[in-house]
Amino acid sequence: xxxxxxxxxxxxxxxxxxxxxxxxxxxxxxxxxxxxxxxxxxxxxxxxxxxxxxxxxxxxxxxxxxxxxxxxxxxxxxxxxxxxxxxxxxxxxxxxxxxxxxxxxxxxxxxxxxxxxxxxxxxxxxxxxxxxxxxxxxxxxxxxxxxxxxxxxxxxxxxxxxxxxxxxxxxxxxxxxxxxxxxxxxxxxxxxxxxxxxxxxxxxxxxxxxxxxxxxxxxxxxxxxxxxxxxxxxxxxxxxxxxxxxxxxxxxxxxxxxxxxxxxxxxxxxxxxxxxxxxxxxxxxxxxxxxxxxxxxxxxxxxxxxxxxxxxxxxxxxxxxxxxxxxxxxxxxxxxxxxxxxxxxxxxxxxxxxxxxxxxxxxxxxxx
Amino acid sequence: xxxxxxxxxxxxxxxxxxxxxxxxxxxxxxxxxxxxxxxxxxxxxxxxxxxxxxxxxxxxxxxxxxxxxxxxxxxxxxxxxxxxxxxxxxxxxxxxxxxxxxxxxxxxxxxxxxxxxxxxxxxxxxxxxxxxxxxxxxxxxxxxxxxxxxxxxxxxxxxxxxxxxxxxxxxxxxxxxxxxxxxxxxxxxxxxxxxxxxxxxxxxxxxxxxxxxxxxxxxxxxxxxxxxxxxxxxxxxxxxxxxxxxxxxxxxxxxxxxxxxxxxxxxxxxxxxxxxxxxxxxxxxxxxxxxxxxxxxxxxxxxxxxxxxxxxxxxxxxxxxxxxxxxxxxxxxxxxxxxxxxxxxxxxxxxxxxxxxxxxxxxxxxxx
Numbered sequence: 001x002x003x004x005x006x007x008x009x010x011x012x013x014x015x016x017x018x019x020x021x022x023x024x025x026x027x028x029x030x031x032x033x034x035x036x037x038x039x040x041x042x043x044x045x046x047x048x049x050x051x052x053x054x055x056x057x058x059x060x061x062x063x064x065x066x067x068x069x070x071x072x073x074x075x076x077x078x079x080x081x082x083x084x085x086x087x088x089x090x091x092x093x094x095x096x097x098x099x100x101x102x103x104x105x106x107x108x109x110x111x112x113x114x115x116x117x118x119x120x121x122x123x124x125x126x127x128x129x130x131x132x133x134x135x136x137x138x139x140x141x142x143x144x145x146x147x148x149x150x151x152x153x154x155x156x157x158x159x160x161x162x163x164x165x166x167x168x169x170x171x172x173x174x175x176x177x178x179x180x181x182x183x184x185x186x187x188x189x190x191x192x193x194x195x196x197x198x199x200x201x202x203x204x205x206x207x208x209x210x211x212x213x214x215x216x217x218x219x220x221x222x223x224x225x226x227x228x229x230x231x232x233x234x235x236x237x238x239x240x241x242x243x244x245x246x247x248x249x250x251x252x253x254x255x256x257x258x259x260x261x262x263x264x265x266x267x268x269x270x271x272x273x274x275x276x277x278x279x280x281x282x283x284x285x286x287x288x289x290x291x292x293x294x295x296x297x298x299x300x301x302x303x304x305x306x307x308x309x310x311x312x313x314x315x316x317x318x319x320x321x322x323x324x325x326x327x328x329x330x331x332x333x334x335x336x337x338x339x340x341x342x343x344x345x346x347x348x349x350x351x352x353x354x355x356x357x358x359x360x361x362x363x364x365x366x367x368x
Numbered sequence: 369x370x371x372x373x374x375x376x377x378x379x380x381x382x383x384x385x386x387x388x389x390x391x392x393x394x395x396x397x398x399x400x401x402x403x404x405x406x407x408x409x410x411x412x413x414x415x416x417x418x419x420x421x422x423x424x425x426x427x428x429x430x431x432x433x434x435x436x437x438x439x440x441x442x443x444x445x446x447x448x449x450x451x452x453x454x455x456x457x458x459x460x461x462x463x464x465x466x467x468x469x470x471x472x473x474x475x476x477x478x479x480x481x482x483x484x485x486x487x488x489x490x491x492x493x494x495x496x497x498x499x500x501x502x503x504x505x506x507x508x509x510x511x512x513x514x515x516x517x518x519x520x521x522x523x524x525x526x527x528x529x530x531x532x533x534x535x536x537x538x539x540x541x542x543x544x545x546x547x548x549x550x551x552x553x554x555x556x557x558x559x560x561x562x563x564x565x566x567x568x569x570x571x572x573x574x575x576x577x578x579x580x581x582x583x584x585x586x587x588x589x590x591x592x593x594x595x596x597x598x599x600x601x602x603x604x605x606x607x608x609x610x611x612x613x614x615x616x617x618x619x620x621x622x623x624x625x626x627x628x629x630x631x632x633x634x635x636x637x638x639x640x641x642x643x644x645x646x647x648x649x650x651x652x653x654x655x656x657x658x659x660x661x662x663x664x665x666x667x668x669x670x671x672x673x674x675x676x677x678x679x680x681x682x683x684x685x686x687x688x689x690x691x692x693x694x695x696x697x698x699x700x701x702x703x704x705x706x707x708x709x710x711x712x713x714x715x716x717x718x719x720x721x722x723x724x725x726x727x728x729x730x731x732x733x734x735x736x
Contacts, residue, residue, distance in 0.1 A: 119565075145630065159564060162572055196527060196618040197487075204530055204615065231622025235630045244619075247572065250564040251616050252623045254599025259627040262513065262603045267635070280651035283644050 014044050015335045016109040017328055020100035021051035022078040024115030025318045028055055031115060034324025035070070036063035038332070041325075045332055048103050050075050050096040075099040079116050081317060085123035097121060101128050104310040110335035111311035113302075113327050115319050121312065122160055122305060129310040134347045137161045137168045138307035139246065140314065141179050142253055147237040150184045155234060157246035158253045158303060164245035169193065169210035170217060171347065175306040176241035177223035178346045182337040183304070183330070186240055188222055192229030194244035194252075203228070214243075221346070302327035304334065307347075311340050382412050383703045384477040385696055388468035389419035390446040392483025393686045396423055399483060402692025403438070404431035406700070409693075413700055416471050418443050418464040443467040447484050449685060453491035465489060469496050472678040478703035479679035481670075481695050483687050489680065490528055490673060497678040502715045505529045505536045506675035507614070508682065509547050510621055515605040518552045523602060525614035526621045526671060532613035537561065537578035538585060539715065543674040544609035545591035546714045550705040551672070551698065554608055556590055560597030562612035562620075571596070582611075589718045670695035672702065675715075679708050 019035060021028040028051055035047055046069045049056060053074035060066050075096040079088050092098045097116050103109040105128045114121050122138070131138060139157035146153040156176050157164060164172070173191050180189035193211055195203040211227065218225040226239055231252060234242050244252070271281035305312040311334045315327035334340075387403060389396040396419055403415055414437045417424060421442035428434050443464040447456050460466045465484050471477040473496045482489050490506070499506060507525035514521040524544050525532060532540070541559050548557035561579055563571040579595065586593040594607055599620060602610050612620070639649035673680040679702045683695035702708075 147630070147633075162564060194619060196530060196615055231619040231624075232626035232629075234623055235626055247564055248616055248619050251562060251599040251612075252619050255602055255620045255623045256599075256627045258600035258603055259624045260631060261600075262515070263628060263631050265515075276651050280648040283648035283651065 014046050015332055016046045016048060017331050017335070018100045018103035018109035018112040019047050019049045019328070020097045020112065020114035020116055021049050021056055022075075022096040023080070023117060023317075024315070024324075025081070026115075026320060028052075029059055030320050031324050032056065032059040032063060032066075033321035034319070034328060036065050037321055037325035038328040039063075039065045039069060041329070042332060045069070045328070047071070048073060048100075048109050050099040050103070051078075052076065052096075073099050073103070079120045081117050083117055083120055085117075085119040088117070088120040089123045089127055092120070092124060098124055098128070101125055101310075101312070104312070105129055111313060111331035113313045113315060113324070113331050115315040115317055115324065115327075117317075118159060118303070118314055121314055125305055125308055125310070125312045129308040129312070132307050132309060132344050132347055135171055135175075135307035137164060137171070138305055139168075139172050139175060140303045141176060141306050142303045144234055144242075144253075144256065146235045148240060150186065150240070152184065153235065153240055153242060154180050154184070154189075155242040155244070155249055155253065156306065157244065157249050159246045159250035160305065162245070162247040164206070166206045166209035166213055169206065169243055169245070170213040171307065172243045173210075173214045173223065173225070173241070174217065174221050174347055175343060176243055177221060178343045179304060179306060179339070180240050181222070182339040182342060183334060184240070188224050189240040190224045190226050190238070191218070191241040191243060192226045192233060192239035194234075194242055194248060195228040195230065197228070197230065210243075220349075302330040304330065306343065309340065309344070311335060382414050383700055384414045384416060385699050385703070386468045386471035386477035386480040387415050387417045387696070388465045388480065388482035388484055389417050389424055390443075390464040391448070391485060391685075392683070392692075393449070394483075394688060396420075397427055398688050399692050400424065400427040400431060400434075401689035402687070402696060404433050405689055405693035406696040407431075407433045407437060409697070410700060413437070413696070415439070416441060416468075416477050418467040418471070419446075420444065420464075441467050441471070447488045449485050451485055451488055453485075453487040456485070456488040457491045457495055460488070460492060466492055466496075469493055469678075469680070472680070473497055479681060479699035481681045481683060481692070481699050483683040483685055483692065483695075485685075486527060486671070486682055489682055493673055493676055493678070493680045497676040497680070500675050500677060500712050500715055503539055503543075503675035505532060505539070506673055507536075507540050507543060508671045509544060509674050510671045512602055512610075512621075512624065514603045516608060518554065518608070520552065521603065521608055521610060522548050522552070522557075523610040523612070523617055523621065524674065525612065525617050527614045527618035528673065530613070530615040532574070534574045534577035534581055537574065537611055537613070538581040539675065540611045541578075541582045541591065541593070541609070542585065542589050542715055542718050543711060544611055545589055546711045547672060547674060547707070548608050549590070550707045550710060551702060552608070556592050557608040558592045558594050558606070559586070559609040559611060560594045560601060560607035562602075562610055562616060563596040563598065565596070565598065578611075585718055589714065670698040672698065674711065677708065677712070679703060 021031045048071045050073045053072050056072050077095040079095045079097045100112045101124050104112045140160045141156035142158045143152040156172050177189045180186045214225050271277050303314040313327050313331040389399045416439045418441045421440050424440050445463040447463045447465045468480045469492050472480045508528045509524035510526045511520040524540050545557045548554045582593050639645050671682040681695050681699040
């Protein structure tokens with residue numbers, strides 16, 4: 001767990017985010033620009049940034065708002081997108097990614113943000129930060145544009161592991177609930193279990209078993225379990241958190257992104273089709289910008305790794321400054337709410353409750 | 369296999385479609401209206417329609433274009449949306465769904481269309497039509513709007529079975545390829561296997577094994593195997609056919625539909641937002657209608673059951689006349705190309721080739 005005992009609590013405490021500047025598709029310039037965007041909006045944020053110092057120094061010097069708020073850690077090597085996670089675990093000590101995770105492990109930073117290789121980032125995070133007690137499989141949670149007032153739903157796992165048994169799915173429900181409380185400010189999040197039909201006789205054995213485990217755990221976990229949901233419910237107002245295995249979640253996430261991008265393309269073509277539609281596009285510019293913003297994948301950028309002793313935010317590999325800034329904002333918000341500590345307490349307490357079949361102590365609002 | 373030997377081949381042969389008029393969410397009126405729509409467009413189409421005769425007679429009498437082209441089979445019972453498939457298999461003989469499948473079994477019709485309960489339709493179809501030799505698990509294939517010239521890609525399985533082993537996935541590749549040749553007119557369809565990453569070290573064991581099986585079978589099956597694809601590739605121009613298990617495929621399908629419907633809703637709101645955007649919507653009306661048509665789920669209505677001795681098309685439960693008409697058109701097209709016979713030949717020949725590791729006889733273009 002990251003050591004935050006020496007920091008002042010309250011609205012004005014400075015929060016340090018560890019940033020892996022290398023390994024994204026757009027290189028360190030986009031990452032530093034994203035840091036600058038976040039720094040303008042958040043006077044309390046500071047950075048430790050990891051990568052090749054000779055490349056980073058001039059980029060950071062150009063951004064006035066970063067002056068005095070960034071410490072550079074020189075790291076010569078870069079984890080490439082096609083690197084094998086097992087290889088990075090063995091030979092990755094000199095990479096910017098490793099160095100960035102290490103800063104959270106040592107308590108120097110409260111959360112880490114990286115645009116690099118997801119599998120490698122998960123492997124290094126598991127190796128260095130270790131899993132929370134009671135968690136077998138960490139998960140990656142993403143935000144999904146939705147019809148809910150908060151604007152987003154949470155789905156997990158979207159790709160940490162291709163398998164999940166019933167106990168993992170229970171943990172995902174607890175961790176997703178905790179994330180919804182701390183990341184989206186929901187008091188009692190509604191959690192659904194992804195299945196192919198809402199009838200109870202359908203679905204795989206582990207999903208049916210998970211249904212029973214989550215039903216039993218929900219009262220003590222401050223979540224409202226709504227039962228099975230289907231793919232069409234992911235953006236719905238029926239549910240705040242969608243629980244599934246990492247294979248299905250990853251396919252669903254990429255299918256949703258692919259569909260949105262196809263429709264954006266069709267829409268752009270529709271507005272270019274005739275002179276009249278080009279005029280229409282001009283007239284509707286503000287409204288269309290609002291729409292584009294609502295479904296802009298950069299705004300929901302940031303997969304959060306759940307179940308580790310420390311907050312890790314994975315930004316899209318292709319993130320630009322806006323995307324990186326969104327990921328940093330998410331890391332900041334989670335660090336500010338002491339998310340890792342709350343999640344750890346929640347998982348420990350509910351695991352105990354499930355095992356003992358005894359009531360766990362109430363954690364109070366916004367705890368876990 | 370449906371007996372079509374007594375029918376004249378060529379462009380003018382009359383094709384009889386068996387239609388289950390009951391069990392859809394909108395009742396028999398929408399189904400009969402859909403039949404009328406298809407009849408106007410296709411002078412060669414005729415129908416055997418199944419359901420309550422006293423309800424169907426007045427509906428059909430109102431549609432002049434159906435005069436002399438419809439035979440009604442009275443069936444008193446209806447399979448409801450919440451009926452258990454196993455129950456329908458035991459006690460469903462008096463239902464319109466059973467009667468509709470039976471007409472294909474007896475060779476009176478070349479394909480069956482139903483808006484009813486998917487699980488029950490698959491169960492009754494398997495029981496009465498039986499699986500094709502060499503097929504262990506039949507699959508449901510759907511059409512997906514895509515960037516390809518043909519406008520659609522094919523994905524299977526989208527929900528016939530929640531499991532699929534490597535041999536099932538190979539069969540899906542062959543059956544999907546055959547469907548793409550006969551349903552979309554592609555000479556050598558490109559087939560991809562859905563996975564969470566395109567790197568070969570990722571994914572579940574059965575998917576890796578299927579990768580090898582399909583690679584070996586592709587040359588003799590007239591398909592071009594492109595390897596692993598991800599969720600974002602489903603609507604892409606990289607691939608024509610996407611192969612996956614029924615659980616993942618069903619989640620992907622419903623996620624795609626849910627995302628499209630969310631964006632349509634956001635778009636409608638964007639155009640209602642200001643007086644200026646309302647004017648813009650008027651100006652862009654034609655272009656927007658073209659877009660709406662392209663992503664209209666009714667136009668891609670019709671899941672095809674593959675791997676049975678007979679063509680079964682499952683229409684959306686909520687299909688209106690346009691949706692039903694699209695499903696009938698698809699059934700007509702597949703019947704016209706003698707799809708079932710071609711698919712059976714293809715599966716038999718490739719299964720033999722895989723088992724013997726000997727070259728199968730060439731089936732020629734558009735065969736299977």
